[in-house]
Amino acid sequence: MKMFLISDNVDTLTGMRLAGVEGEIAHGHKEAKEAVEKILEDKDLGILLITEKLSSEIPELVDDIKLNRKRPLLVEIPDRHGSGRNPNFITNYINEAIGIKI
Numbered sequence: 019m020k021m022f023l024i025s026d027n028v029d030t031l032t033g034m035r036l037a038g039v040e041g042e043i044a045h046g047h048k049e050a051k052e053a054v055e056k057i058l059e060d061k062d063l064g065i066l067l068i069t070e071k072l073s074s075e076i077p078e079l080v081d082d083i084k085l086n087r088k089r090p091l092l093v094e095i096p097d098r099h100g101s102g103r104n105p106n107f108i109t110n111y112i113n114e115a116i117g118i119k120i
Contacts, residue, residue, distance in 0.1 A: 021040075022066055024042060025069045027097045032070050039067065047075045065093060068095070
């Protein structure tokens, strides 16, 4: 199985290539959707990495992959600018899920 990255950022792609992960750059909804649909045709794909910013461009496709496919495992990663999430997002998530303040 192989791993593939779809990024909106050249620096993230370069870093992942140094780690042996191939990928491509996409910008905007149309390019992101085309890139994801193209790589999903690869039966050897085990893990699809996508930057958080780019995944926010195609939430319907990301949700479809996560909910309706066994493979590939889709992992949203932050880019060099960091995560778009609140710094306390894990604590807030736990508070919402179980109602206990940590």
